[in-house]
Amino acid sequence: MTGRVIRSRGRLFTVLTDGKEYQCEVLGKAKREKGHSPVAIGDLVDFTPVTDGSGGIEMVHPRKTKFSRPRVGEELKGTEQVIVANVDQMVIVVSVRQPELKLHLIDRFMVSAQKGGLKPIVVINKVDLQHKHDLQRITSIYESVGTPIVLASCVDGRGIDELRELLRDHESIFVGHSGTGKSTLLNRLQPGLALRTSEISESTAKGTHTTTSVELFSLDSGGYVVDSPGLKVMRIWDLELDELQTYFPEFEKYLGHCKFSRCSHLHEPECVIRKAVSEGQIFPERFESYERLYHGLK
Ligand SMILES: Nc1nc2c(ncn2[C@@H]2O[C@H](COP(=O)(O)OP(=O)(O)OP(=O)(O)O)[C@@H](O)[C@H]2O)c(=O)[nH]1
Ligand SMILES: [Mg+2]
Ligand SMILES: [Zn+2]
Incomplete structure (x- = not known):
């Protein structure tokens, strides 16, 4: 059978097919594939059901797109960690403050998106907060390179409908540093999702990595979204x-x-x-x- 990997816990991957979930191990054949992580969220896989609700992954289909980075701690050995496969958009979430907005971080994700075959979208969140940035200029910068940009606030709701439209019938991963509001945005986009979010400490103005896993969720408005843990350093895999x-x-x-x-x-x-x-x-x-x-x- 063929299905889609929607989440993982430890060594088990949840594969969804025809609305039914199977908890699957990765079998030897699929494990031995060289040069990339054997199985990632978003992968299309062939699996054999063992019992009702469990199975073994035999083969991973070639990936159409991927968002990957060097596995943390293994930058030198060079092992690739595919964070998500086969989604078509990358929503790059930054905030005007807490943490502070830095354009080069957006651009780093933009490069990674294009390298992996994903279309970037920029979200500047927390525009309800006092800040010193020229949002009009930033908007023209990203519009000039054909990247949609949304100014958003989870507090007053600005930009949420606009973002929902951009996500409709697409599969999108939310990326960005810890504390920029990725999970809060997703909760706002789809009440009931109830992703865990957390206060960021005022003293360090740094997030504390509230989201720890990657999971594919379907949106009632159409499409799929993937929340992801904030990355401290965003290195780009295999860039020449x-x-x-x-x-x-x-x-x-x-x-x-x-x-x-x-x-x-x-x-x-x-x-x-x-x-x-x-x-x-x-x-x-x-x-x-x-x-x-x-x-x-x-
Ligand atoms: N003022 C303001 N605060 C926001 C907004 N969006 C999110 N926050 C706050 O920012 C903090 C961090 O939000 P999260 O959604 O947990 O951030 P995250 O990007 O998911 O963080 P990680 O999961 O660690 O990567 C929380 O205290 C939110 O309430 C916003 O638009 N305005
Ligand atoms: Mg989060
Ligand atoms: Zn030149």
Whole structure:
């Protein structure tokens, strides 16, 4: 039988097929697959039922999309951790404050989304709080690269309906640092979901990783959502230096026109990307994110 992995606990994966759930172990064959995590939430799998409600996963279907990162603590050995497979959108949740908004964090997730084949959506949450950001400018930055951006508040309800529309009939994973309000947003989008959320401490203004597991939920308005634990450091799995520039859509029309064919766009003369930045064709904020990511990869 074929089904979809919707959650996991320990070594057991819950596989959903025809509205029925099976608790499955991963059998030897599927375990031995090389080069990626054997089974991830969102995977389509072939399994054999053992008893009513339990079974064994035999095979994982090739993934259409994936959001992955190096397994924590194993960055050097390089093991990939697929956080979710086969969803089509990444909702990048940041907050104006608590924790503080940093554009380069959004851009890092944007790169990861595109690399994995997911369409990014940006949500700036907690706009009810006093803050110092120019939200109009931030909105134009992301609109200029074709990314939908929603200004939201779980306190006064701003942006919630708009976000619900963007999620309708899509499968979306919510990502972002701890405490930005991912679970609160999901609870607001679908009352009854009752995901655990928590107060963030005022003194450190850091979240405490309230969400600890990844699970696929269906939305009454159509589609699926996946909550995810806030990531402290968001490293991008298997990203090459040369590849980075291709995940900045606004660079695209300039690529191949620099004087040097392998221009890093950081210091070489006659670089058309830097020229576009200085002429206001590319937002300096985005270029700065590119620079940061580039240095991080070297
Ligand atoms: N003022 C304000 N507070 C919010 C808003 N959304 C969420 N919060 C608060 O932010 C805190 C963290 O919310 P969570 O939903 O637990 O954050 P999370 O992103 O799921 O965090 P992790 O699960 O740790 O990744 C809670 O105290 C929420 O009440 C908002 O729009 N405005
Ligand atoms: Mg959460
Ligand atoms: Zn260049």
